[in-house]
Amino acid sequence: MPEPLPPTRKRRGRLLRFAAALVVLCAVAGYLVVQYVTGGPDGPGCKVVSGRAGGPSYEFTPEQAVNAATITAVGTGRGLPERAVTIALATALQESGLRNISHGDRDSLGLFQQRPSQGWGTPKEILDPTYAAAEFYKHLVKVDDYEKLPLTVAAQRVQRSGYPEAYAKHEPDAEVLAAALTGSSAATLTCDGRQESTRAAATDSGAGATGVQEAETGPDAVRSALVRDFGRDALETTAAEVGGKASPSPTPTPGDGRTVTLPVRKDTSPGAGRSLTERGWQLAHWAVANSSALRIERVSYAGRQWTAGNTDSQWRPAGGETATDTVRILTAR
Known part of the structure; x- marks a missing residue:
């Protein structure tokens, strides 16, 4: 019959088991924190880089x-x-x-x-x-x-x-x-644009993005979200028009019914002090940030273009169109 373990060895064994359990608990907690912050194993989906090299x-x-x-x-x-x-x-x-x-x-x-x-x-x-x-x-x-x-x-x-x-x-x-x-750093934000139910996830409570929920997809959803974030006068102050309707911009948008054209005007808000191109990049980056929720496929501004599925934080040359007075947003079919 084996002799009973000395009290000191029993205590050491309990401490080792406690330490092992603590390590496992910390590992699980760390995993849950990562999942909370990144949105799960399929996250993150968006990336922003510094406007300066090596940032x-x-x-x-x-x-x-x-x-x-x-x-x-x-x-x-x-x-x-x-x-x-x-x-x-x-x-x-x-x-x-x-x-x-x-x-x-x-x-x-x-x-x-x-x-x-x-x-x-x-x-x-x-x-x-x-x-x-x-x-x-x-x-x-x-x-x-x-x-x-x-x-x-x-x-x-x-x-x-x-x-x-x-x-x-x-x-x-x-x-x-x-x-x-804010637009002070140009062409630095991209998302992969996965067409998922981000509208439901965007507010854990179901409150908040009411404009997006009411107009689920397409140009109307983009217009509603602009009002939600920039205020009720957003469409008036940006003169946003949907493709196919009369547009105040110099070159009307083709009547594909999927394009929202945002003529860019310098931000005249008191104390804003932002340039025309900064305002344009704010609107362009805003559209990319909302791409999954609003089913946006492409955003073009100032000779650069973001396309859903591009996750390397690179805006590509848009091919000839270099205007800084217009942001074009193409929504999914």
């Missing part, structure tokens, strides 16, 4: 791209600088992973984990990405000299988080995203 890049999902484009459009629509957009994007990356989630700590909801009980709005309002972004900016601009403050300080004065330093790790990704989505 950083960031890969993200179509769902994250839609939300990032909305946050950016709301900020620029208020005439806010690129720095404000960077702060907002870094905050949303930390708070929700740029996902419009319907849960969180206590009653926290949405992209910025805003709390109804703290006066941020009703749950329905907070789960509307456009509303949530507007509320964030409304509080940000009340922070004195926020543009000059470290990002963590500016974000914390809005959010009052228990972990204020956590925002800092997202600043590099937020900077390249903001540069692309």
